[in-house]
Amino acid sequence: MPLKNKEVQPLARTPEEWAVAARALFSGARAFHGKQIFKWIHARGVLDPQQMSDLPKGLRDALEALELPKTMTIATERRAQDATRKLLVQMKDGATVETVLIPSVTGGPNGLPSPVGEDADAAAAVDEEELDQDRDRDLDLGQEKKRVTQCISTQVGCAMGCVFCASGVAGLKRQMTAEEIVAQVLIGKTRLEPGEDLRNVVLMGMGEPLHNYEETSRALRLLTHPDGVALSNRRVTVSTSGLIPEIARLGKDFQGQIGLAISLHAADDATRSSLMPINKKYPLAKLIDALRAYPLPKRRRITIEYTLVAGNNDTPSEAKKLVRLLRDLPVKVNLIPVNPIEARDYGPPSMEGVLAFQKVLCDAGYSCFIRRRRGDDVSAACGQLVLLGAKPKVRVRPSA
Numbered sequence: 274m275p276l277k278n279k280e281v282q283p284l285a286r287t288p289e290e291w292a293v294a295a296r297a298l299f300s301g302a303r304a305f306h307g308k309q310i311f312k313w314i315h316a317r318g319v320l321d322p323q324q325m326s327d328l329p330k331g332l333r334d335a336l337e338a339l340e341l342p343k344t345m346t347i348a349t350e351r352r353a354q355d356a357t358r359k360l361l362v363q364m365k366d367g368a369t370v371e372t373v374l375i376p377s378v379t380g381g382p383n384g385l386p387s388p389v390g391e392d393a394d395a396a397a398a399v400d401e402e403e404l405d406q407d408r409d410r411d412l413d414l415g416q417e418k419k420r421v422t423q424c425i426s427t428q429v430g431c432a433m434g435c436v437f438c439a440s441g442v443a444g445l446k447r448q449m450t451a452e453e454i455v456a457q458v459l460i461g462k463t464r465l466e467p468g469e470d471l472r473n474v475v476l477m478g479m480g481e482p483l484h485n486y487e488e489t490s491r492a493l494r495l496l497t498h499p500d501g502v503a504l505s506n507r508r509v510t511v512s513t514s515g516l517i518p519e520i521a522r523l524g525k526d527f528q529g530q531i532g533l534a535i536s537l538h539a540a541d542d543a544t545r546s547s548l549m550p551i552n553k554k555y556p557l558a559k560l561i562d563a564l565r566a567y568p569l570p571k572r573r574r575i576t577i578e579y580t581l582v583a584g585n586n587d588t589p590s591e592a593k594k595l596v597r598l599l600r601d602l603p604v605k606v607n608l609i610p611v612n613p614i615e616a617r618d619y620g621p622p623s624m625e626g627v628l629a630f631q632k633v634l635c636d637a638g639y640s641c642f643i644r645r646r647r648g649d650d651v652s653a654a655c656g657q658l659v660l661l662g663a664k665p666k667v668r669v670r671p672s673a
């Protein structure tokens with residue numbers, strides 16, 4: 274079914290929309306050419322019309338005028354020692370955002386168990402049980418592949434102004450279009466290495482995805498389209514700072530199938546408002562009500578992202594408060610020791626402090642993971658590559 278959108282950019286078109294567009298470009302085009310073009314672009318990642326070998330020559334020539342390969346280009350690519358790849362991608366107007374490819378890892382250094390307990394699989398908000406099922410299935414097929422999670426951006430900058438986040442430093446410059454959101458995945462797939470498989474996409478890069486709902490939701494439909502990239506709904510996770518009306522809308526539009534991650538970062542309104550201005554508009558009690566109402570399928574859980582900022586939200590008593598706040602919600606908690614950004618005078622707690630916080634949650638029966646830093650040697654944490662040298666607008670209390 275065609276999606277509603279006034280001006281649909283080429284890479285954001287559905288097969289049905291391509292059928293109409295192809296007819297307008299070339300009088301000899303037939304309806305089935307729409308699906309063929311869509312498959313070339315989204316399933317095979319081919320943007321050069323001359324390589325779309327089952328299309329008539331006249332249609333291929335007409336498609337050239339759209340300059341599909343120019344939609345997004347890689348400005349820089351940096352590869353960390355742990356094989357995390359950070360791409361700074363450039364759009365037609367020169368604006369840049371970042372997208373990160375994060376291969377899965379198991380255990381700690383030298384194959385030993387991770388010193389911080391079970392890993393949250395980098396930026397993935399994917400359920401550990403599902404990862405195990407994947408692993409089993411791959412082994413059954415005798416083709417264990419390295420699973421890759423891609424983190425993508427949805428806005429150039431961000432209007433939410435969370436004080437610990439590099440993406441919020443510069444404010445919102447512009448929304449990204451659905452085609453730009455999808456193009457990150459198409460370009461990311463070209464950078465997969467032999468034996469790697471793109472398994473999960475998380476909307477946790479630059480921007481608040483639900484503050485760009487129309488373009489984000491179209492991108493979600495395209496990425497999960499069976500004739501395209503064909504990601505499973507449950508392998509796509511939207512991370513939000515807590516825009517309550519849009520959480521409800523996402524739940525309704527996708528029947529709760531799209532994974533949901535909440536940037537919570539505090540368990541009381543005063544602390545959360547000091548870290549995340551959006552909390553003044555949508556305070557915790559209302560946010561928790563919205564999470565209860567999200568139509569989550571059975572056995573699935575919402576991911577709670579909790580950045581630990583030393584001296585702000587990292588004490589065991591804060592952890593107990595978090596336990597009370599989350600009571601009876603189907604959640605798992607990812608703890609993220611804050612990534613110190615240049616020119617910011619705050620930092621993460623000690624590892625002992627992180628483990629003490631985790632223990633409170635585990636003792637209360639929650640699945641609680643400590644996110645392993647990935648790609649530190651290429652500044653692969655949120656916003657860093659784009660914003661190197663940027664001056665922060667706000668400062669938080671210095672670390673205790």
Ligand code: SF4
Binds near residue numbers: 434435441513
């Ligand atoms: S944490 Fe998310 S919502 Fe907050 S400023 Fe950063 S990108 Fe925006």
